[in-house]
Amino acid sequence: MTPAPAASRMTIPKTLLRDFRKLLGEDSVLSEEADLLSYAFDSAVVGQSVPSVVLAPATEGLLGRTVKACYDAGLQITARGAGTNLSGAAVPGAGPSAVILTNRLNRILEVNEADLYAVVEPGVVTADFAKAMEAKGLFYPPDPGSQQVSTLGGNVALNAGGLRGLKYGVTKDYLMGVEFFDWGGELVKSGSRTVKWVTGYNLPGLMLASEGTLGIFSKLILKLVPPPKASVAMLASYPSVGAASQTVAAIIAAHVLPSTLEFLDRKCLQVVEANARIGLPTDAGAILLIETDGGHAEGVKEEAELVRSICLKNGAGSVRVAKDAAERDALWAARRNTLPSLARLRPTTVLEDATVPRSKVPEMVAAVERLAKEHGLEVGTFGHAGDGNLHPTILCDRRDREGFKKVEAMVDGIFTEALALGGTLSGEHGIGIAKAKWLSREENAATIGLSKAIRKALDPRQLFNPGKKVV
Amino acid sequence: MTGAHGPAFPAGLSKDPGARITLSGLRDGLKAMDDVLVSCMRCGFCQSVCPVYGATLREADVARGKLALLEDLGKGLANDAGQVSDRLGRCLLCGSCEKECPSGVRLIDVFVRARALACAYQGLGPVKRLIFRLLLPNPRLFSFLTDVLGIFQRPFLRGAKGPPGVGAVPGVIPIAGGRHVPKLPFGGFSERAGPISLKPGKGRPTAALFPGCAPDKVFPDLTRATLAVLKHHGAGVFMPRGLVCCGLPLLCSGDREGFLSLVRENLRQLRGARFDWLVTPCASCASAIAGQWRRHREWFSGADLKLLDGLSGRVVDLTAFLVNILKADLSPRERPPQGAGSLDANDASGAKEGPEGLPRVTYHDPCHLSKSMGVSEEPRRILESLSGWEYVEMPEADRCCGNGGTFNLSHYDISLKIGERKRDNIVSVSPSAVATTCPACMLQLMDQLGRKGDLVEVRHVAELYAEDLGLDYKALARGEAPGIHDEPDTHAEPDDTHAGPDSKTPGGDGQKGALGAGA
Numbered sequence: 007m008t009p010a011p012a013a014s015r016m017t018i019p020k021t022l023l024r025d026f027r028k029l030l031g032e033d034s035v036l037s038e039e040a041d042l043l044s045y046a047f048d049s050a051v052v053g054q055s056v057p058s059v060v061l062a063p064a065t066e067g068l069l070g071r072t073v074k075a076c077y078d079a080g081l082q083i084t085a086r087g088a089g090t091n092l093s094g095a096a097v098p099g100a101g102p103s104a105v106i107l108t109n110r111l112n113r114i115l116e117v118n119e120a121d122l123y124a125v126v127e128p129g130v131v132t133a134d135f136a137k138a139m140e141a142k143g144l145f146y147p148p149d150p151g152s153q154q155v156s157t158l159g160g161n162v163a164l165n166a167g168g169l170r171g172l173k174y175g176v177t178k179d180y181l182m183g184v185e186f187f188d189w190g191g192e193l194v195k196s197g198s199r200t201v202k203w204v205t206g207y208n209l210p211g212l213m214l215a216s217e218g219t220l221g222i223f224s225k226l227i228l229k230l231v232p233p234p235k236a237s238v239a240m241l242a243s244y245p246s247v248g249a250a251s252q253t254v255a256a257i258i259a260a261h262v263l264p265s266t267l268e269f270l271d272r273k274c275l276q277v278v279e280a281n282a283r284i285g286l287p288t289d290a291g292a293i294l295l296i297e298t299d300g301g302h303a304e305g306v307k308e309e310a311e312l313v314r315s316i317c318l319k320n321g322a323g324s325v326r327v328a329k330d331a332a333e334r335d336a337l338w339a340a341r342r343n344t345l346p347s348l349a350r351l352r353p354t355t356v357l358e359d360a361t362v363p364r365s366k367v368p369e370m371v372a373a374v375e376r377l378a379k380e381h382g383l384e385v386g387t388f389g390h391a392g393d394g395n396l397h398p399t400i401l402c403d404r405r406d407r408e409g410f411k412k413v414e415a416m417v418d419g420i421f422t423e424a425l426a427l428g429g430t431l432s433g434e435h436g437i438g439i440a441k442a443k444w445l446s447r448e449e450n451a452a453t454i455g456l457s458k459a460i461r462k463a464l465d466p467r468q469l470f471n472p473g474k475k476v477v
Numbered sequence: 478m479t480g481a482h483g484p485a486f487p488a489g490l491s492k493d494p495g496a497r498i499t500l501s502g503l504r505d506g507l508k509a510m511d512d513v514l515v516s517c518m519r520c521g522f523c524q525s526v527c528p529v530y531g532a533t534l535r536e537a538d539v540a541r542g543k544l545a546l547l548e549d550l551g552k553g554l555a556n557d558a559g560q561v562s563d564r565l566g567r568c569l570l571c572g573s574c575e576k577e578c579p580s581g582v583r584l585i586d587v588f589v590r591a592r593a594l595a596c597a598y599q600g601l602g603p604v605k606r607l608i609f610r611l612l613l614p615n616p617r618l619f620s621f622l623t624d625v626l627g628i629f630q631r632p633f634l635r636g637a638k639g640p641p642g643v644g645a646v647p648g649v650i651p652i653a654g655g656r657h658v659p660k661l662p663f664g665g666f667s668e669r670a671g672p673i674s675l676k677p678g679k680g681r682p683t684a685a686l687f688p689g690c691a692p693d694k695v696f697p698d699l700t701r702a703t704l705a706v707l708k709h710h711g712a713g714v715f716m717p718r719g720l721v722c723c724g725l726p727l728l729c730s731g732d733r734e735g736f737l738s739l740v741r742e743n744l745r746q747l748r749g750a751r752f753d754w755l756v757t758p759c760a761s762c763a764s765a766i767a768g769q770w771r772r773h774r775e776w777f778s779g780a781d782l783k784l785l786d787g788l789s790g791r792v793v794d795l796t797a798f799l800v801n802i803l804k805a806d807l808s809p810r811e812r813p814p815q816g817a818g819s820l821d822a823n824d825a826s827g828a829k830e831g832p833e834g835l836p837r838v839t840y841h842d843p844c845h846l847s848k849s850m851g852v853s854e855e856p857r858r859i860l861e862s863l864s865g866w867e868y869v870e871m872p873e874a875d876r877c878c879g880n881g882g883t884f885n886l887s888h889y890d891i892s893l894k895i896g897e898r899k900r901d902n903i904v905s906v907s908p909s910a911v912a913t914t915c916p917a918c919m920l921q922l923m924d925q926l927g928r929k930g931d932l933v934e935v936r937h938v939a940e941l942y943a944e945d946l947g948l949d950y951k952a953l954a955r956g957e958a959p960g961i962h963d964e965p966d967t968h969a970e971p972d973d974t975h976a977g978p979d980s981k982t983p984g985g986d987g988q989k990g991a992l993g994a995g996a
């Protein structure tokens with residue numbers, strides 16, 4: 007993950023450009039330097055790579071023909087939703103390459119309120135979809151921090167998580183079916199509109215988190231659930247990180263599943279308070295933000311009371327329970343302001359997401375603190391403690407080459423630690439370019455070999471998003 | 478655009494604001510902005526609010542893409558400065574991205590500064606040069622031209638389909654290219670009314686009224702309504718005759734030299750008079766004066782600088798002035814009997830009334846007020862207080878309307894597309910009128926609603942408020958208005974009655990009493 011600007015551009019024949027224009031129309035083929043440069047990056051702190059052409063099909067049919075035309079012409083193909091992933095998964099390949107934009111394929115095609123599913127195009131923005139479902143009295147739980155802009159296609163291609171993972175799961179728990187164009191431009195359909203389905207191989211499962219390396223989605227069938235009717239939010243402050251993470255383990259051991267269980271360390275508390283002044287306990291070692299929800303107000307209240315007592319029993323200095331919606335919003339302001347407050351401190355924000363079994367959260371937090379000290383880096387840690395998914399956030403300056411070496415060393419250390427604790431390289435941000443070189447530390451040779459064979463079978467010319475995931 | 482975020486003078490630019498630069502000068506200028514450019518973490522969150530991105534779905538149109546291009550151009554990774562400048566121009570400078578940005582990137586500063594660099598490199602086009610250097614600095618000529626255009630408009634007016642006011646926005650006519658524009662008045666306001674000075678009531682503050690060119694020349698009734706409302710609340714008013722454009726369109730086009738000379742002229746007009754607040758009914762003027770004038774502080778000196786510093790914290794839009802400083806009584810007034818109080822146009826449609834039988838009014842937040850000035854409650858409180866209207870909130874009220882001043886002229890197709898969304902949001906609440914606080918937005922709303930033939934009036938909050946108070950502001954016509962010249966000498970001889978400890982002039986900058994004196 008060097009932030010070096012490697013921006014050489016491969017040009018493609020004029021005749022090919024003309025064909026694309028004929029197929030898609032003048033407006034949907036971008037080939038000017040300024041446009042190409044604006045698709046050379048995503049949200050990850052990795053080197054840029056400039057595509058040769060950017061294509062924006064507006065219908066499913068055109069998407070299929072675009073994929074086929076690119077593949078036939080030997081162009082590397084990178085699908086791009088909002089370009090907000092944090093692993094470089096949407097950075098184009100280094101050869102002659104095409105970026106295929108999916109953001110014009112943004113229609114919600116069907117909402118089945120009786121059978122609780124929806125069929126969408128891949129470019130629908132996550133929050134727009136969630137809002138549309140809410141308007142119908144339905145609930146689509148996966149809520150990545152980027153949901154205001156991220157696309158559902160990008161969510162599926164990375165198996166995005168969010169704040170509600172603990173109780174409601176992540177994107178994979180809502181994917182019922184996919185349709186995608188394969189390398190020959192054929193439309194493959196797999197999965198079903200039914201709750202149960204065992205026909206054929208589980209291709210939706212294969213396509214999940216495939217990072218655009220196996221085919222390009224044109225349709226997704228997503229599961230919906232009834233929304234909770236009541237919720238209670240609380241903020242528990244702890245003198246030490248240890249006590250906070252013990253609480254997490256204790257809550258889960260008590261077989262309670264809060265909908266969210268978020269962690270903020272002291273560094274985060276301090277910067278949020280300095281930035282947003284919302285009355286956080288800056289002397290605390292850490293806080294937990296907890297929300298329970300469910301179908302019955304009484305039951306939810308009881309559960310909240312149980313959680314509160316577990317917090318206190320495990321060393322919480324205080325627990326603030328929100329009395330109404332306004333107080334709930336005030337509590338969540340802490341979490342909402344975390345990344346913005348951290349991001350304002352230094353030019354570059356490296357957001358990691360190594361994940362450990364949740365009982366190992368205390369060890370992981372301690373390791374991050376130790377590594378930060380060792381490398382002399384400014385790090386704030388927050389995240390989905392209930393999922394064991396922490397986001398140690400390293401504050402740095404991508405222009406400082408020497409300083410960045412320390413960041414890389416620290417990231418390496420985080421991975422080593424996470425794997426040693428029985429964890430994984432990435433809980434939700436993906437492998438992309440950023441973590442591809444570490445893959446062999448987590449997966450054995452047989453696993454990687456099989457993955458490569460699958461990739462080869464589905465992408466014989468190695469044109470789908472090369473350099474990502476399995477390389 | 479200076480201070481914490483860069484040197485006083487961008488590298489590559491000379492202290493002469495009109496000097497041309499070379500490509501390497503341009504690159505140096507951009508490199509000097511590197512500290513701001515690098516603070517973007519590429520999260521892409523600006524996509525969710527950028528009106529241009531919403532219409533085109535292109536990365537180069539959103540802040541993230543633009544910043545990347547500026548960085549690339551500075552570093553020599555981009556070679557075509559013309560293309561980068563073009564993408565930079567596909568932007569309304571609405572500030573939506575800046576408000577959303579988690580990293581706190583000062584995007585408007587970046588864009589304004591980059592446009593100045595691009596303009597110094599490419600030069601100003603001949604049409605803009607003519608308008609910026611000849612028309613806007615010259616209120617007489619400007620007024621004369623609107624008169625002439627007003628006369629020319631008449632044949633179009635007659636040629637328009639159907640009588641005005643039916644099947645179209647009242648007071649709006651279609652012209653060439655399908656655009657819908659307001660009927661031009663015959664004559665700007667200040668040119669005919671001459672300098673205005675009104676004594677304040679006891680203990681009341683005095684406002685230097687900055688009408689802005691649109692309220693003055695295109696919507697003179699708005700200036701009249703503003704005056705009437707200020708007078709009603711006992712505020713003193715000072716308005717010199719020769720105020721010129723606030724300079725925003727020039728700055729947006731990168732014409733820093735022209736911008737600075739307009740600001741200087743305005744400061745010259747304001748110098749020597751005593752006033753407590755600078756008040757304007759134009760949201761864009763308010764944000765330009767409070768924000769951009771101040772951010773160019775380093776280009777001023779002497780008396781200009783003193784006045785400019787004195788204005789700090791004292792520039793407000795009319796609605797904030799009414800609500801926060803004049804403390805206008807906004808407890809809901811008694812409702813008139815059913816049906817009364819509505820304007821002619823409302824009678825034509827039956828479905829637009831609220832439960833109380835009153836016509837509905839909704840509010841559009843101009844970016845320059847809600848995002849730049851942080852004012853969004855005040856105009857709503859005024860509208861909610863009206864006895865003759867029922868206030869309804871529209872969806873996405875604070876989403877940009879797509880006018881963006883010169884953007885509307887240079888990128889009409891995108892502007893239209895953005896405006897359509899605004900139009901749809903407006904009609905979704907079935908109002909009889911949409912109110913706002915920026916004349917530029919008014920033009921856009923008129924065009925959008927007019928195109929679709931929606932029967933929705935476009936009004937400024939001040940006009941509705943004045944009408945609701947029963948003020949016959951239209952009588953303040955053509956300089957013959959009674960009672961607007963009761964203190965003719967204020968301009969020359971500062972008056973002291975309203976200065977002093979009892980004057981309600983918060984501001985906290987240690988400056989008691991009036992502004993502008995002693996210059």
Ligand SMILES: Cc1cc2nc3c(=O)[nH]c(=O)nc-3n(C[C@H](O)[C@H](O)[C@H](O)COP(=O)(O)OP(=O)(O)OC[C@H]3O[C@@H](n4cnc5c(N)ncnc54)[C@H](O)[C@@H]3O)c2cc1C
Pocket residue numbers: 048049084085086087088089090091092095096108128149150151152155156157158159160161162163164165166167168169216217218219221222223224345434435471519520521
């Ligand atoms: C501030 C911030 C907070 C974030 N918070 C979270 C979080 O809480 N949880 C989380 O999981 N992630 C989070 N992310 C990461 C990111 O937003 C998610 O990974 C998201 O799913 C990416 O969606 P996108 O539309 O931006 O996809 P892109 O970045 O455009 O693409 C991602 C990958 O999907 C592929 N792809 C996109 N569309 C298709 C398609 N139609 N067919 C095949 N492949 C396709 C691309 O090729 C690429 O490999 C965050 C990112 C940021 C910047």
Ligand code: SF4
Pocket residue numbers: 526527528529530538539540567568569570571572573574575584
């Ligand atoms: S100022 Fe407005 S139009 Fe320009 S980039 Fe920002 S949000 Fe988009």
Ligand code: SF4
Pocket residue numbers: 516517518519520521522523524540541544574577578579580581582
């Ligand atoms: S929101 Fe701010 S930090 Fe994020 S991409 Fe846009 S400009 Fe950059």
Ligand code: SF4
Pocket residue numbers: 688689690691692721722723724725726759761762765916917
């Ligand atoms: S902002 Fe617009 S209306 Fe106001 S003075 Fe400037 S140009 Fe005229």
